[in-house]
Amino acid sequence: MQSVLNLGKTTVTTCTFLRAASTSLQGKGPLKTNWKENVVYLYQFPRPANRQPNLSPYCLKIETFLRANRIKHEVVGTWLTLRQSPRGLLPFIELNGQQISDSQVIVWKLQKHFDLDDKLEGSDRGTARAVERMIDLSTNYALLVDKTVNNAHLLLARQVSNLPLPSFLTNYLAKGFSQTARKRVNGVLGKLDVAEQKELLRRDIRAIDDILGDKKFLFGDRITSVDCSVFGQIGAVFYLPYRQQISDLLEDDFPRVRAYCDRIRQHYYPEWRDD
Structure with missing residues (x-):
């Protein structure tokens, strides 16, 4: 599951620049070209003004998962990344040059890559x-x-x-x-x-x-x-x-x-x- 800030038809004019600026990059490989091995780059909405890490529950979920499992990561918060996501939604991550989206899938991929297990039976x-x-x-x-x-x-x-x-x-x-x-x-x-x-x-x-x-x-x-x-x-x-x-x-x-x-x-x- 993911979260998207969708403001409806009223935002078409406002967001034209953002969409145009990012469309050329969508689906064309990692945004982080000088990525480091096994560092997770978390793309999400910018930090809100009220000091919460994120207003999106799915962005907050993934950042919490990264912190809880002590996975080395960098947060990239910018509105432009919204249209650069593989599915046009946030959050998404980049790991070793690969883009991964959908918070549920992100967790599965991170668990497999870093050999993590909730140890539930x-x-x-x-x-x-x-x-x-x-x-x-x-x-x-x-x-x-x-x-x-x-x-x-x-x-x-x-x-x-x-x-x-x-x-x-x-x-x-x-x-x-x-x-x-x-x-x-x-x-x-x-x-x-x-x-x-x-x-x-x-x-x-x-x-x-x-x-x-x-x-x-x-x-x-x-x-x-x-x-x-x-x-x-x-x-x-x-x-x-x-x-x-x-x-x-x-x-x-x-x-x-x-x-x-x-x-x-x-x-x-x-x-x-x-x-």
């Missing part, structure tokens, strides 16, 4: 796969409602997104962004009403809480790729500087899940602090 392995698909599909789109559909104007504001655009333009683009996000949500979850959407998210977070229990990570004392997926989805939304349903759920009903996210953030992102 039997029911734990089955549960991990089920959680991974739930968090990247059901939970992702349930979170998208508050994050983007209802609050696109806050998400795209320069003080959050760091978009190099004036406020009148981001406010204008936010309308199209919200409509696009609504279509994506309805296409995956169906046209649920507000109460049904909230119940869906509650059930997903409760499932995480049930599996987590009082453990440090979902499957014990060792972080797994699934923890990176869960943190990517929840962390990219919960730590935004505006309240959403996930804020109430973690603060009031599921404190263990909040503490779990805080642990991952503090351990793997010591530089990520709120002023």
